[in-house]
Amino acid sequence: ILNVEQSPQSLHVQEGDSTNFTCSFPSSNFYALHWYRWETAKSPEALFVMTLNGDEKKKGRISATLNTKEGYSYLYIKGSQPEDSATYLCASGSGNTGKLIFGQGTTLQVKP
């Protein structure tokens, strides 16, 4: 994998459903994986920065896991709420530089 790819592109769930998205990234020379939440008309908001293989991070109902050997990360949302509706972006950093490569995002719509 040369680019950062996210799936699915969009997702519609009912309030209370749990959901997850995938981010695939180049595993060679991996340094960091970022997750952001981007609500309409707002700035992207950092959720997690993960660096170690096997990392698991949690913030409220949202959690993420990281597998640097196979080059993927999962983002989980437990009991989705309408306020979780947003685009979720992941970004990978290769090499010890400031460059981040973003995926195209997964847009989540949670229906009340």
Next chain:
Amino acid sequence: ETGVTQSPTHLIKTRGQQVTLRCSSQSGHNTVSWYQQALGQGPQFIFQYYREEENGRGNFPPRFSGLQFPNYSSELNVNALELDDSALYLCASSLGGQNINEQFFGPGTRLTVL
């Protein structure tokens, strides 16, 4: 603590013109990264400035240039605008120039080139 701000919010230019976008970093941050987000795509890395020096560049032509000031605010300049330059331009500030550092984004500048 002051967040990341960008100006202007919206901008309309014609092909061939030049544009300057501005970004004020969050208090205490010394690094600014610039991204271009075209419709339907994720943000693409343009370049990063760390302590007033360019610290990495993406696949953008030389007509995209930047500057960082002693107060760590930054400018993105684009010369000879093309229609494809129409996009949302985001800046993000961080403490440190490495990709392990959490980045804090501004609201973006929407540029339309006619």
